[in-house]
Amino acid sequence: MHNPHIANLRPAPPLEVDHWFNTPQALRWDSLRGKVVALHAFQMLCPGCVAHGLPQASRMHEVFAKDPLAVVGLHTVFEHHDVMQPRAALAAFIHEYRLRFPIGIDRPDPHGGPVPLTMQALGLRGTPSLIVLDKRGRIRLHQFGRSDDLQVGALLGELLAEPDEDESADCDDQGCRLPESISAGARS
Amino acid sequence: MHNPHIANLRPAPPLEVDHWFNTPQALRWDSLRGKVVALHAFQMLCPGCVAHGLPQASRMHEVFAKDPLAVVGLHTVFEHHDVMQPRAALAAFIHEYRLRFPIGIDRPDPHGGPVPLTMQALGLRGTPSLIVLDKRGRIRLHQFGRSDDLQVGALLGELLAEPDEDESADCDDQGCRLPESISAGARS
Amino acid sequence: MHNPHIANLRPAPPLEVDHWFNTPQALRWDSLRGKVVALHAFQMLCPGCVAHGLPQASRMHEVFAKDPLAVVGLHTVFEHHDVMQPRAALAAFIHEYRLRFPIGIDRPDPHGGPVPLTMQALGLRGTPSLIVLDKRGRIRLHQFGRSDDLQVGALLGELLAEPDEDESADCDDQGCRLPESISAGARS
Amino acid sequence: MHNPHIANLRPAPPLEVDHWFNTPQALRWDSLRGKVVALHAFQMLCPGCVAHGLPQASRMHEVFAKDPLAVVGLHTVFEHHDVMQPRAALAAFIHEYRLRFPIGIDRPDPHGGPVPLTMQALGLRGTPSLIVLDKRGRIRLHQFGRSDDLQVGALLGELLAEPDEDESADCDDQGCRLPESISAGARS
Numbered sequence: 001m002h003n004p005h006i007a008n009l010r011p012a013p014p015l016e017v018d019h020w021f022n023t024p025q026a027l028r029w030d031s032l033r034g035k036v037v038a039l040h041a042f043q044m045l046c047p048g049c050v051a052h053g054l055p056q057a058s059r060m061h062e063v064f065a066k067d068p069l070a071v072v073g074l075h076t077v078f079e080h081h082d083v084m085q086p087r088a089a090l091a092a093f094i095h096e097y098r099l100r101f102p103i104g105i106d107r108p109d110p111h112g113g114p115v116p117l118t119m120q121a122l123g124l125r126g127t128p129s130l131i132v133l134d135k136r137g138r139i140r141l142h143q144f145g146r147s148d149d150l151q152v153g154a155l156l157g158e159l160l161a162e163p164d165e166d167e168s169a170d171c172d173d174q175g176c177r178l179p180e181s182i183s184a185g186a187r188s
Numbered sequence: 189m190h191n192p193h194i195a196n197l198r199p200a201p202p203l204e205v206d207h208w209f210n211t212p213q214a215l216r217w218d219s220l221r222g223k224v225v226a227l228h229a230f231q232m233l234c235p236g237c238v239a240h241g242l243p244q245a246s247r248m249h250e251v252f253a254k255d256p257l258a259v260v261g262l263h264t265v266f267e268h269h270d271v272m273q274p275r276a277a278l279a280a281f282i283h284e285y286r287l288r289f290p291i292g293i294d295r296p297d298p299h300g301g302p303v304p305l306t307m308q309a310l311g312l313r314g315t316p317s318l319i320v321l322d323k324r325g326r327i328r329l330h331q332f333g334r335s336d337d338l339q340v341g342a343l344l345g346e347l348l349a350e351p352d353e354d355e356s357a358d359c360d361d362q363g364c365r366l367p368e369s370i371s372a373g374a375r376s
Numbered sequence: 377m378h379n380p381h382i383a384n385l386r387p388a389p390p391l392e393v394d395h396w397f398n399t400p401q402a403l404r405w406d407s408l409r410g411k412v413v414a415l416h417a418f419q420m421l422c423p424g425c426v427a428h429g430l431p432q433a434s435r436m437h438e439v440f441a442k443d444p445l446a447v448v449g450l451h452t453v454f455e456h457h458d459v460m461q462p463r464a465a466l467a468a469f470i471h472e473y474r475l476r477f478p479i480g481i482d483r484p485d486p487h488g489g490p491v492p493l494t495m496q497a498l499g500l501r502g503t504p505s506l507i508v509l510d511k512r513g514r515i516r517l518h519q520f521g522r523s524d525d526l527q528v529g530a531l532l533g534e535l536l537a538e539p540d541e542d543e544s545a546d547c548d549d550q551g552c553r554l555p556e557s558i559s560a561g562a563r564s
Numbered sequence: 565m566h567n568p569h570i571a572n573l574r575p576a577p578p579l580e581v582d583h584w585f586n587t588p589q590a591l592r593w594d595s596l597r598g599k600v601v602a603l604h605a606f607q608m609l610c611p612g613c614v615a616h617g618l619p620q621a622s623r624m625h626e627v628f629a630k631d632p633l634a635v636v637g638l639h640t641v642f643e644h645h646d647v648m649q650p651r652a653a654l655a656a657f658i659h660e661y662r663l664r665f666p667i668g669i670d671r672p673d674p675h676g677g678p679v680p681l682t683m684q685a686l687g688l689r690g691t692p693s694l695i696v697l698d699k700r701g702r703i704r705l706h707q708f709g710r711s712d713d714l715q716v717g718a719l720l721g722e723l724l725a726e727p728d729e730d731e732s733a734d735c736d737d738q739g740c741r742l743p744e745s746i747s748a749g750a751r752s
Binding site for chain 4: 432435436439440524525526527528529530531532533534535536537538
């Protein structure tokens, strides 16, 4: 199904975003806890993003509309900065391509490097890239290039079926811990 | 994701098959227990099967090759019996379309009706139809027409992630039962 | 545009056909004189024919409905004779795939060879093949495999724009002859 | 084939272009005389142009590379001027989408209207639009929206097969005129 060696269980680094479209307030991983997240990194002038990545993201947004899945776009400009940086250009692009899910602009490197901050922190190789987080915010897929619908669908189905973190004890071969919500409450 | 009202939890009725291709021995639901099953019902002369259903089945067979998923084809002839019934025609079709997964010929109605026996028992509305069984052999999807890759993928991912029936106590709001394998052993 | 070296100007050999579908009477090249002819050779169990060749033929039949273009299918069985030879199977295929243009069954080799007679005479390499005749019945395209719509369209546009043979003197580097209709009349 | 009522025989109005890509010198209809011209009007942020119009133009450019056909793009910005007007954005777009044929930027209306000058003069309804000129520079197709490959191919094949204007007397129901090249020479 999905390739386990391309997933690692580190938590996703913080979203560094300058401006959001299609959402009244900025997204943070914290506020998405309990949801599976499909993060599509793209650029307006990337043909593979326009032909495959963004249509796939839009279909996900429709197909899983009633499920606890958040589809999030991230405009990660690492080339042609002069023409893709202007916010108005992305606004027109989102309008014309009828993209309905929240989309953020990855924050440019303050030191002047070409790769923006979230893209750096995620270690993306290019666009399109698809990052999938489980309900606890851990990276479960980290894929560059075209993603297969059956494979991505299977991963999403598996992650959506996982229990919410508060619903179950957190067990592994070390033992079982109280859910964070409970233990946090106990500490306070 | 998948539409719960099109699934019901009755067990799949027995496969009534006259001849199998691509498998050394006849398939039975019993022998597939512990696997998720994707059953594609098709006819050679059904354009939607040739254009969508069978290519999807072949991709499933590749994408989930390492997972406990069995892709099974069922040739359910309910029209043009004279030309689709001959076994040699289906053999040539399977060869030319490079279908690699097990495919059975649904047994004709002994009373001379047009609809073959497994198709009757499953209550299929036509071809292509996709039936998905969980690891316990219960029907979880029963869909006529074209199936969306993201949706089907999500269902398969969910079902593949379910525990095997022998691995867990069988709990619901009535209580928890011993797994069938254990209780069956206890009875013997 | 079209590749001149794959065309030669020999006249098409006679159609050797056992049975016709979608036409009240047998087709002969003679009766198609004055029309451009697109002859699609196919087999029911040829995936490339079903996916590309036959849909292209059907679109031609629609797009050029008002032009002097005859789209003709030829079922040239050179393998799986036992299952593709029966006329009833082809009838069901034509019905299910909604093929509307005339289709003939190429006559089997009376000496028992696998390749039927028209296919032999045309020197086809396999299926799908597309043969295009100009208004005088001369072969202008002889192509095996998938044909590009822009290229085929361009050839048809060129041939449709050629004058009918009766409208012009027949000139080449040997000189100019009277049109056949006139000279035939003069002989009688 | 092609619809005669969408063609009219007026000559194409002059190209009003501010900047050209993929050509060392500005294109003028005069310099394209003797060639069939396929003019694709598009905008970078037009999904139908990116998905259909521009790929069709690129395929034409390849398929008819040895024929007297000029494929020309025209960036006709009539909306989102702020983000599509900058020349650098179009340069990056042309680079990323690997467009190889000459492309001009339609000149903005000096009176501040939204529709640029060539687009106004041609009376285009939107993008994508395909305008086809014959070897004499007369408009033979004027089509808004998606163009069918077989139909466009047929028109191009017909026009490519027309004689060059210098090769033939220019005859119509008014009589026959000397070719312009000859009569121009006679006048000088």
